[in-house]
Amino acid sequence: MKQGKMKADEEAPPPSPGLGGSAIRCREVCRSYGELKVLSNLNLTVPQGQIYGLLGPSGCGKTTLLKCIVGTLKISRGHISVLGKPPAFPGHQVPGRMVGYMPQDLALYNEFTISDTLTFFGRIHGLSSTDTQARMDFLVDFLDLPQKSKLVRNLRVSLGAALLQNPQLLILDEPTVGVDPVLRAKIWQHLVEIVKTGKVSVVITTHYIEEARQANVVGLMRNGRLLAEGHPETMMKQHNAPTLEKAFLQLCETSDQVGSKHSTSPLGGVLECSQSFESGRDESLPILGAGSGPVEELPKYSADWKVRVRHVMPKWRNIAALIIKTTVRMKRMPGSLCFQFLLPVIQISLMCLCIGGDPKGIQVAVVNNETSSSSYSQSLLSFLDNSSVQQVNLSHAEAFAGAYNGEYWAVIGFGKNFTSYLTKRMIQRQVSKEVVDGGSVHVWLDLTNQQIAMMLQKKLADAFEVQPEFPVVSSLQIYLLFFEEPIYGSMNSDFTTFVTPGAVLSITFYLAVGLTALSFVIERKEGLMDRCWVAGVSSLETVLAHLISQLFVISIQVILLLLLMLLVFKIPNEGSLVLVIALIGLQGVTGISFGLVISSAIDDEQNANQAALGIFYPNLIVSGIIWPVECIPYPLRYISLALPQTYASEALRCIMYRGWGLSRMMVWRGFAVTLGWNTFFVILAIVILKLRT
Numbered sequence: 001m002k003q004g005k006m007k008a009d010e011e012a013p014p015p016s017p018g019l020g021g022s023a024i025r026c027r028e029v030c031r032s033y034g035e036l037k038v039l040s041n042l043n044l045t046v047p048q049g050q051i052y053g054l055l056g057p058s059g060c061g062k063t064t065l066l067k068c069i070v071g072t073l074k075i076s077r078g079h080i081s082v083l084g085k086p087p088a089f090p091g092h093q094v095p096g097r098m099v100g101y102m103p104q105d106l107a108l109y110n111e112f113t114i115s116d117t118l119t120f121f122g123r124i125h126g127l128s129s130t131d132t133q134a135r136m137d138f139l140v141d142f143l144d145l146p147q148k149s150k151l152v153r154n155l156r157v158s159l160g161a162a163l164l165q166n167p168q169l170l171i172l173d174e175p176t177v178g179v180d181p182v183l184r185a186k187i188w189q190h191l192v193e194i195v196k197t198g199k200v201s202v203v204i205t206t207h208y209i210e211e212a213r214q215a216n217v218v219g220l221m222r223n224g225r226l227l228a229e230g231h232p233e234t235m236m237k238q239h240n241a242p243t244l245e246k247a248f249l250q251l252c253e254t255s256d257q258v259g260s261k262h263s264t265s266p267l268g269g270v271l272e273c274s275q276s277f278e279s280g281r282d283e284s285l286p287i288l289g290a291g292s293g294p295v296e297e298l299p300k301y302s303a304d305w306k307v308r309v310r311h312v313m314p315k316w317r318n319i320a321a322l323i324i325k326t327t328v329r330m331k332r333m334p335g336s337l338c339f340q341f342l343l344p345v346i347q348i349s350l351m352c353l354c355i356g357g358d359p360k361g362i363q364v365a366v367v368n369n370e371t372s373s374s375s376y377s378q379s380l381l382s383f384l385d386n387s388s389v390q391q392v393n394l395s396h397a398e399a400f401a402g403a404y405n406g407e408y409w410a411v412i413g414f415g416k417n418f419t420s421y422l423t424k425r426m427i428q429r430q431v432s433k434e435v436v437d438g439g440s441v442h443v444w445l446d447l448t449n450q451q452i453a454m455m456l457q458k459k460l461a462d463a464f465e466v467q468p469e470f471p472v473v474s475s476l477q478i479y480l481l482f483f484e485e486p487i488y489g490s491m492n493s494d495f496t497t498f499v500t501p502g503a504v505l506s507i508t509f510y511l512a513v514g515l516t517a518l519s520f521v522i523e524r525k526e527g528l529m530d531r532c533w534v535a536g537v538s539s540l541e542t543v544l545a546h547l548i549s550q551l552f553v554i555s556i557q558v559i560l561l562l563l564l565m566l567l568v569f570k571i572p573n574e575g576s577l578v579l580v581i582a583l584i585g586l587q588g589v590t591g592i593s594f595g596l597v598i599s600s601a602i603d604d605e606q607n608a609n610q611a612a613l614g615i616f617y618p619n620l621i622v623s624g625i626i627w628p629v630e631c632i633p634y635p636l637r638y639i640s641l642a643l644p645q646t647y648a649s650e651a652l653r654c655i656m657y658r659g660w661g662l663s664r665m666m667v668w669r670g671f672a673v674t675l676g677w678n679t680f681f682v683i684l685a686i687v688i689l690k691l692r693t
C-alpha cells in the first residue's frame with residue numbers, strides 16, 4: 001500500500017503555475033463539428049487558484065470548450081495550455097491525475113457500487129487503497145452519499161469521482177443541475193475552500209447564473225465566443241446591472257450591436273478582437289498575432305525522447321484497473337456471463353445435430369408390379385434402410401400423383417417380369433434392350449432438394465449394389481473401382497466432419513465480435529471513455545485491457561466447445577490438442593480485435609450491430625466453411641483466401657483429421673494469417689480510437 005502511495009506521489013509533479021499564473025489559457029481557439037463551427041477564435045484565461053464560472057446559454061459551446069481543455073477533443077486551430085502545457089503533451093498529467101473532470105453525462109458504470117466507482121478511479125490515479133479509502137469516507141460524508149456498497153449512479157457520485165484524487169484542476173460541467181439547494185451551497189462552499197490554498201483551480205459551468213457570483217472570475221459565452229470575463233461584481237458594476245443575469249443580457253445586446261468584430265478583455269468588458277469565422281477570415285493563416293490585438297509570444301514545448309517513449313508505453317496500472325472493472329461488471333451480470341458461455345455450446349450442438357446427418361423418414365413411393373413374395377424385387381426392397389427411407393406401396397398412377405404433389409421424394413418402379421429378366425441378364429451373355437430395361441430398377445427423383453436426392457441415391461446404391469446375402473445380385477457387379485482404406489479420414493466421414501472445424505472457428509470469431517463490438521460504443525455514448533481518457537487511460541491501454549479480459553471469456557468458451565465436440569459428438573482429432581486450442585483461441589482474439597475496430601469506428605449501437613451482422617454471411621460463405629474454396633470462381637477466390645477463416649479452417653482440418661503439425665505449410669499458414677489479421681485489427685482499433693479522442 002505504502003509503495004503504491006509513494007509511487008503515485010513520485011509520479012505527481014509539483015503544481016505548475018502555468019503561463020503568467022494562469023491555470024488555463026485559451027487563445028484564438030476554434031473547433032468545428034463538420035460544418036458546424038462551435039468555437040470561434042475563443043480567448044479565455046483561468047487564473048491559478050481561483051474559481052472560474054463559465055456561463056452561457058445551452059448550445060453555446062461550453063461543453064465543447066471543456067472537452068478541448070481536458071484533451072478529449074482536438075482543437076481545429078489556436079492554442080490551449082493547461083497547467084503549463086498543452087493537454088496530452090508527453091509527460092503532462094493532463095489528462096491524468098492533475099485534472100478532475102466531471103462531465104455533463106453521468107459517465108458512471110451501471111453495475112458499480114459507489115465504492116467500486118471510487119476504487120476504480122483511485123486505481124487509475126495510482127492512489128494507494130488507504131488513500132482511496134480515506135478520500136472515499138470523506139466524500140461519502142461530504143456529498144451525503146448513501147452506503148458505499150449501494151449501486152448508485154447520480155451526480156453526487158460523479159462529482160465524488162472528479163474530486164477523488166485532490167486534483168490541481170477541477171473541471172465541472174454543470175455539477176449543480178438537479179441538486180438540492182443545500183448540497184449546491186455545500187459544493188460551492190467546498191470549491192471556495194479548496195481554492196484558498198492557491199494550488200487548486202476550478203472551472204465550473206452552470207445554468208444558474210446567479211450562483212456563479214461566488215466564483216472569482218466569470219466568463220460569459222455566446223455563439224462559441226467569450227463576450228467577457230472578469231470578477232462578477234466588476235462585471236455588474238461595469239454594466240450598471242443589479243444581477244449577473246442582467247449584466248449578461250446587456251453584454252449580449254452590446255455584442256449584437258457591435259457585431260462579430262469584438263472579443264474579450266481578460267479584465268472584463270469587451271475588447272477589439274481579431275476577426276471571427278463569420279467575418280470570412282482565411283482559416284489557413286496563423287491565428288496568434290494575426291488579428292489587430294497584441295502579438296502574443298507562444299511558448300515552445302519540448303519533451304525528451306525518454307518522456308515521449310514513457311508517454312506512449314501502456315501502464316500496467318491502468319490496464320489492471322480496466323481488467324478489474326470488466327471482471328466486476330461481469331460478476332454483477334452472472335446471467336449474461338452464463339449466456340456467453342452457453343452460447344457456443346448451444347451453437348455447436350445445434351450444428352452437429354442438425355447439419356450433415358442422415359435424413360430420417362423420407363417417403364418414397366414404390367410401384368412393384370411383381371406380386372410374388374419370393375421375387376427379387378421384394379428381396380431388394382428389404383435391404384433398403386427403413387429408418388431413412390419409408391416405402392409406400394402404390395399403383396403407378398397414385399405414386400406419380402403423390403410425387404407431383406410433393407408427398408414423395410422418389411418413385412421406385414419394378415416391372416412385372418423383373419425377376420425373370422434379371423435372371424436372364426445374369427445367365428445370358430447378350431440380352432435385348434427390353435430385357436435390360438425390364439431387369440432394372442427404375443427410379444424417378446424429385447431433385448429440388450439436392451441433399452435428400454443425394455442421400456436417396458446413396459441409400460439405393462447401398463441396398464441394391466453389394467449384398468452378400470443376395471449373391472445373385474452381387475455377382476452382377478463388375479467393379480472397375482475399388483476404394484481401399486482411406487489415406488486420411490474414415491469411410492464414414494460425412495458433411496459434419498467437413499464443416500465442424502470451420503464452424504468452430506467461425507462461432508468463436510463471431511461470438512468474440514459480438515462480445516466486443518458494442519463495448520466501446522456504449523462506453524463512448526455514456527461518456528465513460530472520455531472520463532477514463534481524462535483520468536489518464538490511453539487508447540492502447542483500453543484496447544489491451546479489453547483484449548485481456550475478453551480472452552478469459554473466450555478461453556472458457558473454447559474449452560466448452562472442445563469438450564462437446566470431441567467427447568459428445570465424437571468429432572475425430574488425430575493431431576495436437578494444443579495446436580487445436582491455440583488456433584481456435586487465436587481466432588477468438590481475431591474476433592475480439594475486429595469487434596474493437598467496429599466499436600472504435602462506429603458511434604451508434606444499431607450501426608455497430610449491423611456491421612457485425614452484415615459481414616457474418618458473406619464471410620461464412622466465402623471462407624470455404626460450408627462449401628469447399630475450390631468451388632469459388634476467380635477472382636472471388638483471391639478474396640476468399642485473404643479472409644481470416646479460410647486458411648485457418650483448412651489448417652484446423654489438417655491438424656484434426658490429418659494429424660499434421662506446425663512444420664506443414666497448410667498448418668502454419670493458417671496460424672500466420674490469423675496472427676496477421678490480429679495484429680492488423682488491433683493496430684487499426686488503436687489508431688481509430690486515438691484519432692477519435
Ligand SMILES: Nc1ncnc2c1ncn2[C@@H]1O[C@H](COP(=O)(O)OP(=O)(O)OP(=O)(O)O)[C@@H](O)[C@H]1O
Pocket residue numbers: 033036038056057058059060061062063064065104
Ligand atoms: N459530437 C457532436 N457532433 C456534432 N455536433 C455537436 C456535437 N457535440 C455538440 N455539438 C453541437 O455543438 C454545439 C455546442 O454544443 P455544446 O454541448 O458544447 O454546448 P453547451 O454550451 O455545453 O450546451 P449545454 O449547456 O446544453 O450542454 C451544439 O449546437 C451541439 O448541438
